[in-house]
Amino acid sequence: ELKVEQNPLFLSMQEGKNYTIYCNYSTTSDRLYWYRQDPGKSLESLFVLLSNGAVKQEGRLMASLDTKARLSTLHITAAVHDLSATYFCAAQVRYNFNKFYFGSGTKLNVKP
Amino acid sequence: EPEVTQTPSHQVTQMGQEVILRCVPISNHLYFYWYRQILGQKVEFLVSFYNNEISEKSEIFDDQFSVERPDGSNFTLKIRSTKLEDSAMYFCASSRQEDYEQYFGPGTRLTVT
Numbered sequence: 001e002l003k004v005e006q007n008p009l010f011l012s013m014q015e016g017k018n019y020t021i022y023c024n025y026s027t028t029s030d031r032l033y034w035y036r037q038d039p040g041k042s043l044e045s046l047f048v049l050l051s052n053g054a055v056k057q058e059g060r061l062m063a064s065l066d067t068k069a070r071l072s073t074l075h076i077t078a079a080v081h082d083l084s085a086t087y088f089c090a091a092q093v094r095y096n097f098n099k100f101y102f103g104s105g106t107k108l109n110v111k112p
Numbered sequence: 113e114p115e116v117t118q119t120p121s122h123q124v125t126q127m128g129q130e131v132i133l134r135c136v137p138i139s140n141h142l143y144f145y146w147y148r149q150i151l152g153q154k155v156e157f158l159v160s161f162y163n164n165e166i167s168e169k170s171e172i173f174d175d176q177f178s179v180e181r182p183d184g185s186n187f188t189l190k191i192r193s194t195k196l197e198d199s200a201m202y203f204c205a206s207s208r209q210e211d212y213e214q215y216f217g218p219g220t221r222l223t224v225t
Contacts, residue, residue, distance in 0.1 A: 033213065042203065042218040043155070088155065098168040099145065099157040100214060 002027050002093045006103035014111050016078050021106045023072040023089035031092045032065050032072045033100065036085045043088065047074075079110045114138045116217035118204050124223045125194055133189045133220045135204030144187045145205040145214060146179065148172065155203065161187065194224045 003026040013019050023032065031050055035043040047056045049065035049072060056063050060083065062075045072089055086107045090100040117136045125131050137144050146158040160167040161179050178190045187206075191198055201221050205214040 035216075040221075043216040045213065045215070048213050090155075098143075098160040099170075100147075100155075101157070102155040104154045 002029060002091055002101040004089060004091050004101045004103040006089055006106050008106060009104060010107050010109075012109045012111065013076075013079055015080055018078065019076050021074040021076075021087055021089075021108075023074070023091075023103055025070050025072075025091045025101070027070075027093065029067070029070070029091040029093060032063075033090045034063050034072070034074055035088045035090065037088060037105070038085050046087075076108075079108075081110050081112045084108055084110045116204055116206055116215050118202075118217040118220050120220060121218065122221045122223070124225065127196060127224055128193050131191050131194055131222065133191075133202050133204075133222070135187045135189070135206075135217055136185050137187055137204065137206030138208075138215060139185070141206035141208050141215075143167075143207045143209065143212075143214075144179075144181070145207075146189045147203040147205065147216075149201045149203065149219075151200070158189070158202075191222075194222075196224050198222060199224045 005024045007022050033048055034046040036046050037043050047063040052067040054065045060077045065072045086105045088105045089103045116138055119134045123131055144161045147155050148158055149155045157170050159169040159173045159179055176192045180188050201219045203219045204217040207214045
């Protein structure tokens with residue numbers, strides 16, 4: 001079974017700072033997704049990474065995928081309070097796209 | 113933009129009662145999924161469904177659970193006899209093809225008392 005580990009689980013940072021959330025997964029996966037979840041809300045799709053070396057950016061968030069290292073990162077640049085949320089990565093097992101395996105989530109609190 | 117919808121948004125039920133959670137996937141999607149998130153924990157896969165049958169299910173999806181696509185639009189999750197530990201947010205998702213991105217609904221919060 002694919003195991004997905006995120007770290008850190010909690011992240012408290014000041015506005016304007018940079019930080020990176022890490023997502024490691026245990027077996028071969030070519031597909032990695034990042035979601036944002038606000039309290040009591042659904043999962044909002046942020047990035048879909050479908051190949052080794054994929055890098056995508058949206059505003060202050062940038063995601064990358066290294067399939068050889070089985071690692072994806074979500075980098076936050078010059079954080080703002082509005083980015084406060086829980087961020088999940090999810091992976092699919094190669095040749096079995098029936099389900100997502102989610103990480104435990106990183107609860108980000110950006111202090112004004 | 114098309115989206116997955118779920119009803120009800122919140123369901124409160126007593127232990128031992130049956131509940132049916134409803135989902136309307138995006139209209140041209142063919143693959144449907146249910147996930148569960150216990151408060152404060154990660155999202156867990158329950159079941160995937162394609163061509164009117166279950167493709168895969170997790171250990172959580174025991175005999176108390178069933179899924180159905182009763183008509184061309186709805187996709188339901190039934191819990192036959194709810195337990196306290198079934199209290200969670202249940203998310204429905206759908207995808208156009210198996211290897212396409214899954215789109216999540218807003219969730220149904222199930223509270224079992």
